[in-house]
Amino acid sequence: MIPTVAQEVSFVSSSRTDDADPNPVSVTQPTRIKSVKAKERRRKPADKRKNLEILFFISPALILIAVFMLLPIIQAVRFSVYNWKGFGPLVDFVGLKNYARVLQNEVFTDAMIHNLIIIGGSIALQLPIGLGIALLLNRKMKIQSLLRTIIFVPYVLSEVIAGVIWFQLLQPQYGVVDTIISKLGIQGPAQGWLGTPELALWTVLAVLTWKYLGLAVILFLAGLQGVPSELYEAAQIDGASWWQIQRKITIPLLGPTLRTWGFLSMIGSLQLFDMVWILTGGGPANSTTTMASFLVSEGTKRQNFGVAAAASVILFVVALILAVSYQQFVLKRDSQPDDERTKPKKVKA
Amino acid sequence: MLSKSRTAKMLALAATGSLLFSGCASGSDTPEASTNGTTTITWWHNSNNGEGKAYYEKVAKDFEATHQGVDIEVNAMQHEDMLTKLDAAFQSGDTPDVYMERGGGELAAHVEAGLTKDLSEQASEELKFLGDTAGGWQIDGKTYALPYSLGAAGFWYNKALFKKAGVDKAPETWQDLLDASDKLKKAGITPISVGAGDKWPAAHYWYYAAVRECAQQTLADSVTNMDFSDQCFVKAGEDVDQLIKTEPFNPGFLSTPAQSGPTSASGLLATGKVAMELAGHWEPGVMQGLTEDGKGLGKNTGWFSFPAIEGGQGDPKAQLGGGDAWAVAQDAPDEAVEFAKYMVSEKVQKGFAELDMGLPTNPKAKDSVADPALVSMMDVRDKAPYFQLYFDTAFGASVGGAMNDQIALLFAGKSDAQKIVDASQDAADLEK
Structure with a gap:
């Protein structure tokens, strides 16, 4: 009860400010629009100058975005309809054949499945573990900041360096991991953790979890700071147990943070490249190929730049669709003005 | 007041502009441009x-x-x-x-x-x-x-380990190789290292088997016509598969890199962890770089040519290399x-x-x-009746890449002799 009221207050105030935005489509406030328009007309010369000023100051950023994001995207689309070896002029136009080649390629469809496994696996592993660690670290204890640092260190490490270290640790026979478990009487897989097709993807997932758990914990901890302590006090007064407090107060209020983290994790998993490339190069037997590693090896190893570009466009579209639908169906509830969300609850109450 | 701020803005604009343009200019200059005659x-x-x-x-x-x-x-x-x-x-x-x-x-x-x-x-x-x-x-x-x-590719081997396992003579036939590998294994030595993680080291086995199985003319025609229909290419795959099934390779060979670091295929040979490796003429140089004393295997370095395959159409003295x-x-x-x-x-x-x-x-x-x-390798090179360029080089990256991928799959037990030929032919047909 209490949290919803508190939320409502904050949301109502925020939705008020939203309404203050001049909204030309709205028909409910014709008078206000007119007055705004009149104001605009009066202040036009000043506005023009202001717009120019804005344009001037954001243009460096715009230029950078155009050169390093828009242009490459357009280039990729252009390359994807040609048969091109990576140098020389673009002459051999093949239409959508490259797309067909990519989508009919089992290695690529498997790569998509690997990406999906990594998305699911990352969330399934990092969410409970990260949340658990964040809740533990949120309690007052002596070495709190040291523990937080330790958990966060893997994330700070460059992905390539972490990959090289794990590659050495996971060497069959001579690696640290195999040495340790053989001391415990367990025999590591004969081909090694990264050399066995059935295990390689899970090993990569484990390393990724180690690497990105820190980010999840830090984000969750930040989210926890935003939970007002009065709620805890009130709950304690009402006699709620620690578990009840976490379940009914902390986790629901952590919702927006969890959803944002889920988004970051999903996009990261979709574009996964560095760690896979360092650990396995997409092998053994293509068992860890991701969409990104597929397109890089098609491009740089086989010089089928047209096919690689088609794969990159497909990856872009897949990521875009997933991102937009996530925004639409999951994240929207965090940003929309919240009458609809709170109304049913009110009825209930 | 107004003019002051305007001047300031113009200055800022000029500064930003010059920054942008200087950025462009430094990007497009040619490295050969001589400013002081050099x-x-x-x-x-x-x-x-x-x-x-x-x-x-x-x-x-x-x-x-x-x-x-x-x-x-x-x-x-x-x-x-x-x-x-x-x-x-x-x-x-x-x-x-x-x-x-x-x-x-x-x-x-x-x-x-x-x-x-x-x-x-x-x-x-x-x-x-x-x-x-x-x-x-x-x-x-x-x-x-x-x-x-x-240089030709061939087997680089550790003479001391061969001796230890009782292999007195460098293998000359395919059966000799299988026997040697067997003896080494019995002596507790890993026979062969292969960097199948990089794919091409694994592919060299198939290339060489094809050189032994296919007649000289068939090889030459396949390069010019991009045609792998001759049955000898399938046989090459079967030979390699036979070797793989005897499990002669270093543990983890599917993820082993070719020559980077001491746990690579070359590193394992250089540090005495395996007895031999199929590699090109660069191997001594690579091994030197991977050992602390800078000597590689030193006096224990031995080389023998890829063994003859019984019933093969190719000249057993022909060499694959690059x-x-x-x-x-x-x-x-x-x-x-x-x-x-x-x-x-x-x-x-x-x-x-x-x-x-x-x-x-x-x-x-x-x-x-x-x-x-x-x-000894140079002698073999100079006496070879003909010389076949590494297939991935000869056919180009696209066909070579498809071929290498499929051969690496064979090493992982996920492909067969026919599929290697099919994948290579498919990639070749796209090039035509």
């Missing part, structure tokens, strides 16, 4: 370890000393890194002036795109003594690069051609041979090869 030549090579690296630095200095106003920018890179960077360089059109070409389909593509200079005229003197060895870098009678090292040649970028200055020529001169090649950096192509430098294993 010509800069960029040179990329892959001798990034120990003595070889130092030697090439000395070579560049010597050349600078005899050629006034020439400045050579030397870039030593790890082999795979260099290939990646070269691809990027070809793409941008900003190729280094002197770089390495491996011939075959790769070179043909670069020539077609107008990236590589025709050296037939300017290096006619050198081509006289290089003779046949330059064949792999000739297209339509024109030579596009000067080979400085040409070489490295210095090519010059189309837009490079004449001094770059001079430098490429200098690199195959007697003086440079002798030093190159003395350090066992490869197998020299200049006949006058052949006697300088110190390593007995390399000498």
Whole structure:
């Protein structure tokens, strides 16, 4: 009860400010629009100058975005309809054949499945573990900041360096991991953790979890700071147990943070490249190929730049669709003005 | 007030503008642009370890000393890194002036795109003594690069470990190889290391088996017509599969890299962890870089040719191999051609041979090869009735890549002899 009221207050105030935005489509406030328009007309010369000023100051950023994001995207689309070896002029136009080649390629469809496994696996592993660690670290204890640092260190490490270290640790026979478990009487897989097709993807997932758990914990901890302590006090007064407090107060209020983290994790998993490339190069037997590693090896190893570009466009579209639908169906509830969300609850109450 | 702020804005605009434009300008200038009369030549090579690296630095200095106003920018890179960077360089059109070409389909593509200079005229003197060895870098009678090292692939082995396991004679037939591997295993020694993580080291087994199985004419036709329909290619796959099934390879070979680090295939051989490895002429140099004393296997280094396969149509003395040649970028200055020529001169090649950096192509430098294993390989190379370029080089990256991928799958137990042929043919058909 209490949290919803508190939320409502904050949301109502925020939705008020939203309404203050001049909204030309709205028909409910014709008078206000007119007055705004009149104001605009009066202040036009000043506005023009202001717009120019804005344009001037954001243009460096715009230029950078155009050169390093828009242009490459357009280039990729252009390359994807040609048969091109990576140098020389673009002459051999093949239409959508490259797309067909990519989508009919089992290695690529498997790569998509690997990406999906990594998305699911990352969330399934990092969410409970990260949340658990964040809740533990949120309690007052002596070495709190040291523990937080330790958990966060893997994330700070460059992905390539972490990959090289794990590659050495996971060497069959001579690696640290195999040495340790053989001391415990367990025999590591004969081909090694990264050399066995059935295990390689899970090993990569484990390393990724180690690497990105820190980010999840830090984000969750930040989210926890935003939970007002009065709620805890009130709950304690009402006699709620620690578990009840976490379940009914902390986790629901952590919702927006969890959803944002889920988004970051999903996009990261979709574009996964560095760690896979360092650990396995997409092998053994293509068992860890991701969409990104597929397109890089098609491009740089086989010089089928047209096919690689088609794969990159497909990856872009897949990521875009997933991102937009996530925004639409999951994240929207965090940003929309919240009458609809709170109304049913009110009825209930 | 107003004018003041305006001046300030104009200044800011001018400053930003000049920053932007200077950014553009520095991006587009040419490396050869001479400001004070010096010509800069960029040179990329892959001798990034120990003595070889130092030697090439000395070579560049010597050349600078005899050629006034020439400045050579030397870039030593790890082999795979260099290939990646070269691809990027070809793409941008900003190729280094002197770089390495491996011939075959790769070179043909670069020539077609107008990236590589025709050296037939300017290096006619050198081509006289290089003779046949330059064949792999000739297209339509024109030579596009000067080979400085040409070698056959074969098995490098650790003589001490062979002795320990009671293998007295280097294997000569396929059965000998299987027997030797068996003996080594019984002695508790891992017989062979292979860097199947990089794919091409695994693919070399199939290439060589195909050279043994296919008749000379069949091989030549398959390269020109991109045709793998002959049954000998399937047989090659079956031979390799037979070897794989005896499990002679180092644990984790599917993720083992070819030559980077002590846990790579070359590293395992160099540090005495395995008894042999199928590799090219570069192996002693690579092993030297991977051992602390810089000597590799030293006196224990042995070499034997890929064994004969019973019933094969190919000449058992034929060799699979490849070489490295210095090519010059189309837009490079004449001094770059001079430098490429200098690199195959007697003086440079002798030093190159003395350090066992490869197998020299200049006949006058052949006697300088110190390593007995390399000498034995050079004999085999010079006596071979014919020489087949590595398939991935000969067929070009696209077909070669498809082939290598499928062969790596065979090593993982996820493919078969027929699928290798099919995948190669599919990729070849897309090229036609």
